[in-house]
Amino acid sequence: MRMSLGGYLLAETGKSIWRNKLSSFLSCGTTALALFLLGVAFIVRLNLGFTLEVVQQQMEVQAYLQRELCDSDCAAVFEAVQAMPGVAEVTYVSKADALEQMKEWFQDKSAVLDGLGEDNPLPASIRVTMTDISLIPGLVEEIRLLEGIDDVQYQDEAAARLQSLGAISQAVSLGGMVIVGLVAIMVIGNSIKLTIDAKRHEIAIMKLVGATDEFIVGPFILTGVVLGVLGGVLGASFAIGLYTWVASAVQAAVPFVPVLNLTLETGKDMLIVMLSTGVVVGVLGSTISIRRYLRV
Amino acid sequence: MIRMKGVSKVYEAGVTALDQVNLEIKKGEFVFVVGPSGAGKSTLIKLLYCQETASAGQVLVGGKDLSGMRRREIPHLRRKIGVVFQDFKLLNDRTVAENVAFALFVTGAARRDTQKRVAQVLATVGLSDRQRAYPNQLSGGEQQRVAMARALVRNPELLLADEPTGNLDPKTSVEIFKLMERANVYGTTIVVATHARHIVDSMRKRVVEIRDGSVVRDDRRGAYNR
Numbered sequence: 001m002r003m004s005l006g007g008y009l010l011a012e013t014g015k016s017i018w019r020n021k022l023s024s025f026l027s028c029g030t031t032a033l034a035l036f037l038l039g040v041a042f043i044v045r046l047n048l049g050f051t052l053e054v055v056q057q058q059m060e061v062q063a064y065l066q067r068e069l070c071d072s073d074c075a076a077v078f079e080a081v082q083a084m085p086g087v088a089e090v091t092y093v094s095k096a097d098a099l100e101q102m103k104e105w106f107q108d109k110s111a112v113l114d115g116l117g118e119d120n121p122l123p124a125s126i127r128v129t130m131t132d133i134s135l136i137p138g139l140v141e142e143i144r145l146l147e148g149i150d151d152v153q154y155q156d157e158a159a160a161r162l163q164s165l166g167a168i169s170q171a172v173s174l175g176g177m178v179i180v181g182l183v184a185i186m187v188i189g190n191s192i193k194l195t196i197d198a199k200r201h202e203i204a205i206m207k208l209v210g211a212t213d214e215f216i217v218g219p220f221i222l223t224g225v226v227l228g229v230l231g232g233v234l235g236a237s238f239a240i241g242l243y244t245w246v247a248s249a250v251q252a253a254v255p256f257v258p259v260l261n262l263t264l265e266t267g268k269d270m271l272i273v274m275l276s277t278g279v280v281v282g283v284l285g286s287t288i289s290i291r292r293y294l295r296v
Numbered sequence: 297m298i299r300m301k302g303v304s305k306v307y308e309a310g311v312t313a314l315d316q317v318n319l320e321i322k323k324g325e326f327v328f329v330v331g332p333s334g335a336g337k338s339t340l341i342k343l344l345y346c347q348e349t350a351s352a353g354q355v356l357v358g359g360k361d362l363s364g365m366r367r368r369e370i371p372h373l374r375r376k377i378g379v380v381f382q383d384f385k386l387l388n389d390r391t392v393a394e395n396v397a398f399a400l401f402v403t404g405a406a407r408r409d410t411q412k413r414v415a416q417v418l419a420t421v422g423l424s425d426r427q428r429a430y431p432n433q434l435s436g437g438e439q440q441r442v443a444m445a446r447a448l449v450r451n452p453e454l455l456l457a458d459e460p461t462g463n464l465d466p467k468t469s470v471e472i473f474k475l476m477e478r479a480n481v482y483g484t485t486i487v488v489a490t491h492a493r494h495i496v497d498s499m500r501k502r503v504v505e506i507r508d509g510s511v512v513r514d515d516r517r518g519a520y521n522r
Binding site for chain 2: 004005008201202204205206207208209210211212213215
C-alpha cells in the first residue's frame with residue numbers, strides 16, 4: 001500500500017461518497033434543507049435583534065403640550081420630565097420647530113405649509129428617550145399626570161408586535177429544522193449503511209488481519225462528516241443568498257425599514273453554528289449506521 | 297501456545313459444536329485437525345482467533361485467556377495470528393501486493409518497511425512476478441498463495457488454516473502445505489483443519505481428530521485415519 005493513514009482515510013471517504021452518488025446527493029440535500037431552515041431562524045433572530053435595537057433607539061415618548069401654555073409653563077413641564085427616573089434625553093420642540101420639521105418632511109411640497117406661517121396649528125412638544133425601554137409605560141403615566149399636557153404618544157404596540165412576529169417565525173423555522181434535521185440524520189445513516197453493506201466482505205477481512213474498530217470506522221465517520229459539512233455549506237449559501245436578495249428587495253421597496261446587512265462580522269456566529277450542526281448531523285448519521293451494521 | 301480446558305461451544309440455535317474439549321498445543325508444533333464435516337473443526341479454529349467465544353471452559357492463546365478478553369484487545373491478538381481460509385478472502389479491488397501490504401498497513405507499519413517485507417514474502421510464496429495482478433486474474437492456487445503471504449507477512453506466532461486446500465487440486469495443495477511447513481521450520485505454530493487425506497498421511501505430523509464436538513484421537517505422528 002503506497003499511502004499514508006490520512007491518504008487512506010480520504011481515499012476511502014471519497015470512494016464511498018462516489019460509489020453511492022445518489023444517496024450522497026440526497027444526504028447533502030436534506031442536510032442542506034435542515035441547515036437552510038436553521039439559517040433562516042438565525043437570520044430572523046439577528047434581524048429582530050437589530051430591528052429592536054434600532055426601534056429602541058428611536059423609541060421616544062412624545063408629550064404634546066396644551067396649545068395655550070406660556071413659555072415659562074412649558075419650561076416647568078420640561079424640567080419636571082427631565083427629573084423623572086430613567087430619562088435619557090429630553091428635547092423641547094417649540095411650535096416653530098414643529099413647523100420647520102414638518103416642512104422638512106414635505107420637502108418640495110412644503111409651499112403648501114407656507115400659508116400657516118402666522119397661525120401655526122402645531123402644538124409644542126417634549127420628546128423623551130429612555131435608558132431602558134421597559135420603563136416607558138410608567139413614564140407615560142407620570143407625564144400624563146403633569147399639568148399642561150395634552151396628549152402622550154409612543155409606539156408600544158409596534159415593538160410588541162415585532163417581538164411576537166419574530167418569535168413565531170423563529171419557532172416555525174426551528175421546528176422545521178429539527179424535523180428536517182432528523183430526516184437528514186436518517187438519510188445520511190442510510191447512505192453510510194449502503195457503503196457498509198457494499199464493504200461487508202472487506203470489513204470482515206480488515207478485522208481478520210487485526211484492524212482496530214477505529215481504523216475500520218474512521219472512513220465511515222469521515223464520510224458522514226463530509227456529507228454533513230457539504231450540506232451545511234450548501235444550506236448556509238442558500239440561506240444567505242435568499243436573505244441578501246430579500247433584504248435588497250425590501251430595502252428598495254421600503255427604505256425606512258431597518259434591515260440588517262449580513263457581513264462576516266454579523267453572520268459569523270450563524271456560520272459557526274450551521275457548520276458545526278452539519279458536523280453533528282453527519283457524525284450522528286454515520287454513528288447510527290455503524291452501531292447497527294458494523295457487527296461483522 | 298494454545299491450551300483449551302473443558303471448552304464447549306453451543307450456538308444460539310442450540311447446536312453443540314464443541315463439547316468439553318481439552319487440548320494443548322506447544323509453541324512450534326504442526327497440528328492437523330481432522331474429522332468429518334460438521335464435527336467442530338472450524339469452530340475450534342474460530343475460537344482461537346476470537347471469531348467466536350466459548351460457551352464454557354477456558355481458551356488460552358499465547359498465555360492470554362480469550363474468554364475474558366475485551367473487544368478492544370481482539371485486533372491486537374489477531375496481529376500475532378495469521379489466518380488462511382478455503383475461500384482465500386482477498387480484496388478483489390486491490391492488487392496482490394496491496395492485499396499483502398494491507399495486513400501491515402492496518403497495524404500502522406512504516407511504509408518503507410512494508411514495501412520491503414511485502415516483496416520478501418511474495419518471493420517466499422513464489423509470486424514476485426504477479427505483484428500487480430488482481431485476485432480475479434489469478435488461479436486458485438495463486439490466490440491461496442497470496443492469502444498465505446498475507447498471513448505470513450507479520451511473522452505470526454501462530455498460523456491457523458481452515459480447509460486451506462478445499463478448493464485446490466492435489467498438486468497445488470502440496471505447494472500450500474510446503475509453505476506452511478517452511479513457516480513452521482522458522483518457528484510459527486501451525487494448526488490446520490483439513491480433509492486433505494493424502495497430505496496428512498504423507499506429512500506425518502500431530503493429528504487431532506474431532507467427532508461430534510469431542511476430541512476422539514490425538515496422535516503425535518498420525519495419519520488421516522486411525
